[in-house]
Amino acid sequence: MSEPNTAQPVIRARNVYKVFGRRPEAVVDRLKSGETRQDVEKAGTAAVIDASFDVYQGEIFVVMGLSGSGKSTVIRTLNALQPATSGTVEVLGQDLAKLTPKELRALRSEHISMVFQHFALFPHWTVIENAAYSLETQGVEKEKRYAKAREVLAAVGLKGWEDSYPSELSGGMQQRVGLARALAAETDIMLMDEAFSALDPLIRREMQDELKQIQAQLGRTIVFITHDLNEAMFLGDRIAVMKDGQIVQIGTPQEILSEPADDYVASFTADVDRGRVLTAEAVMVPNEELSEADRAAFAKNALTVKPSATLQEIVPVVLEANAPVAVEAEHSSDHIGYIRLASLLQALTPQQSQVVPGSGEAQ
Numbered sequence: 190m191s192e193p194n195t196a197q198p199v200i201r202a203r204n205v206y207k208v209f210g211r212r213p214e215a216v217v218d219r220l221k222s223g224e225t226r227q228d229v230e231k232a233g234t235a236a237v238i239d240a241s242f243d244v245y246q247g248e249i250f251v252v253m254g255l256s257g258s259g260k261s262t263v264i265r266t267l268n269a270l271q272p273a274t275s276g277t278v279e280v281l282g283q284d285l286a287k288l289t290p291k292e293l294r295a296l297r298s299e300h301i302s303m304v305f306q307h308f309a310l311f312p313h314w315t316v317i318e319n320a321a322y323s324l325e326t327q328g329v330e331k332e333k334r335y336a337k338a339r340e341v342l343a344a345v346g347l348k349g350w351e352d353s354y355p356s357e358l359s360g361g362m363q364q365r366v367g368l369a370r371a372l373a374a375e376t377d378i379m380l381m382d383e384a385f386s387a388l389d390p391l392i393r394r395e396m397q398d399e400l401k402q403i404q405a406q407l408g409r410t411i412v413f414i415t416h417d418l419n420e421a422m423f424l425g426d427r428i429a430v431m432k433d434g435q436i437v438q439i440g441t442p443q444e445i446l447s448e449p450a451d452d453y454v455a456s457f458t459a460d461v462d463r464g465r466v467l468t469a470e471a472v473m474v475p476n477e478e479l480s481e482a483d484r485a486a487f488a489k490n491a492l493t494v495k496p497s498a499t500l501q502e503i504v505p506v507v508l509e510a511n512a513p514v515a516v517e518a519e520h521s522s523d524h525i526g527y528i529r530l531a532s533l534l535q536a537l538t539p540q541q542s543q544v545v546p547g548s549g550e551a552q
């Protein structure tokens with residue numbers, strides 16, 4: 190991902206609450222005075238409690254949590270399908286609560302597309318007609334919408350299937366049509382709610398790879414919901430972890446893995462393949478921490494890795510060197526740090542209960 194424009198987030202959520210019940214505002218007041226989801230449950234369901242976060246241009250922002258933690262409700266507040274009970278949601282600088290219904294419809298159709306777990310395709314329309322649907326609603330003329338639909342169908346691997354009907358496609362291919370429709374709309378923002386969760390593991394993996402590749406080219410702003418931490422780690426530039434309606438941590442995959450905010454987050458991370466997520470940059474020690482003996486050992490082979498190398502890639506180098514290896518700057522041969530076997534092993538081991546003060550706050 191290129192450096193995000195952090196001065197101007199595409200989506201800005203501040204102190205968002207969403208309560209389902211007869212008197213939601215009264216429940217929000219109780220939550221603000223310190224009562225919990227359980228305390229207020231007779232009066233209403235506190236689906237989202239005090240969520241604050243920014244999503245930047247070009248990033249994949251993942252919202253992760255167990256079933257019922259409030260992920261779907263959060264994403265629905267971002268296009269006001271379910272308006273926040275309290276707090277503000279700004280999309281492209283516009284406060285959703287202040288828009289007229291017409292302005293909201295225009296914002297949604299021009300700037301936001303959604304992909305769901307079970308994407309509703311029109312069964313009597315061909316694949317290309319389905320993929321072009323969002324352009325039709327935008328009023329784009331037929332020739333242009335078909336040209337665009339053809340292009341995105343090719344990008345999601347469906348070249349040659351344009352004139353087939355959904356029933357002739359496997360579940361994975363149908364989900365690709367849904368993704369193609371969202372891509373064809375050329376909206377700045379894509380909201381993806383468990384978009385790959387109904388797919389078989391292998392197909393799911395393929396779709397994750399494709400989404401990353403497509404995103405690298407197109408640089409959309411994506412909010413992706415999943416209950417699967419490995420998917421979150423693979424796709425997310427940043428991840429918000431939710432528990433019981435609250436965001437308990439926001440961080441990069443590396444931060445979530447190496448500095449879990451509490452035992453709850455740590456328990457999720459125990460199953461993550463750390464070797465594929467953590468990189469040299471995250472585990473290296475500064476040059477000045479290297480002892481004379483370490484320096485002498487390094488000098489024998491002087492093996493190096495790049496900052497973006499994953500631990501999986503580094504292990505054989507450290508074993509071959511039988512000594513610390515240097516981390517060489519991405520675009521020069523300067524050494525920016527060193528990796529020792531001990532720190533490598535430590536990084537590969539899940540942390541059980543490392544609590545970092547303050548890191549539970551949404552940034």
Ligand SMILES: Nc1ncnc2c1ncn2[C@@H]1O[C@H](COP(=O)(O)OP(=O)(O)OP(=O)(O)O)[C@@H](O)[C@H]1O
Binds near residue numbers: 257
């Ligand atoms: N329309 C609604 N009316 C009443 N309660 C709702 C509504 N939508 C969601 N809830 C409740 O809000 C809470 C959060 O639900 P939400 O669907 O946002 O969680 P989730 O993390 O997306 O879960 P899942 O992965 O199961 O979809 C749950 O207790 C749910 O029952």
